[in-house]
Amino acid sequence: MPEGQRADARRNYERILAVAVDEVAAHGANASLEQIARVAGVGSATVRRHFPSRRALLEAVSHKRIEDLSDRARELAGTGESRATLLAWLNEVVEYSATARGLAAVLVPDGGEVEPAQVNGCAAALEDAASPLLQDAVRDGAVSSEATLADLLALIAGIAMATEHYPDPAAQAHRLFQLAFTGLAPQH
Template identity: 90%
Template sequence: MSDGQRADARRNYERILAVAVDEVAEHGVNASLEQIARVAGVGSATVRRHFPSRRALLEAVSHKRIEDLSDRARELAGTGESRSVLLEWLNEVVDYSATARGLAAVLVPDSAEVEPAHVNGCAATLEDAASPLLQNAKRDGTVSSEVMLADLLALIAGIAMATEHYPDPAAQAHHLFRLAAAGLGPQH
């Protein structure tokens, strides 16, 4: 394959992936592969050459969105008030989770024999990137020392699953997350 053909294949891959991210956000995991191909301006065969299965495409979509969230955590580290910065990033995770409609369930390994360490590479990537945000908030005393990122991500995943069938899943997910972040006591 010549350099021109490789560059064209990379552009096709990136274009397909960008369209797939939008389509999955809008239509969930059952987004039409034919629609993705049409919007990306390629044939169905090109989509299947880059992504041999729906699962492969969904994994790539998830990976891209996790990379973006990780980059955002690194951008926010050391800026602003530590609790506010952590909550800003967590709200972006809520946005992602609320628009990923059904993605988590599809990405669960097919085999129950998979090691738990391999099951959630996405969570590990997010934890690595966002750890400084949580550590800063703990250091400043604005978040309990008992709080773990894994707990926060599990909470958000649960909220996303509980709200995915609401008419406006993102609004409901944000409402529930605000309740969880504020606690049940009156706000002063």
């Protein structure tokens, strides 16, 4: 939230965000902005003033989760076998993405006409924090040098979106991610 806002504007922002967290948890990335405004007791224009796009709202809702995942990546850096460490962190991203409705939507570009730095603030934060994990795995020959964190996050987001309506989305997302990460060849 921008510094220097009036106290009532800060209260509106906080109330809108609290309601949005609940609505996104219940309805996912397509939670109704009008319903959020109604429950928060503000007009739709007030919601749009604080959150000019759905992505801005979803990023604000996901901010704490992104911080936690970024902190976790920094904690894991250099702590063990590089492939296993990277996989452990990616599995945490899968878990968050599959269970925190709306998070997967902020991990992929929205295709809008905005500056690249604004397209994917959440993904950029995760990429910055986890790049040492991927670099270590690439250096050790445990992961292809062609793999990027953007690729891995897009894969996870796609899996999370594809499994969100399963009876156990997290279990299905983990299963599909493990399949993608290990490949289709049988392990010998």
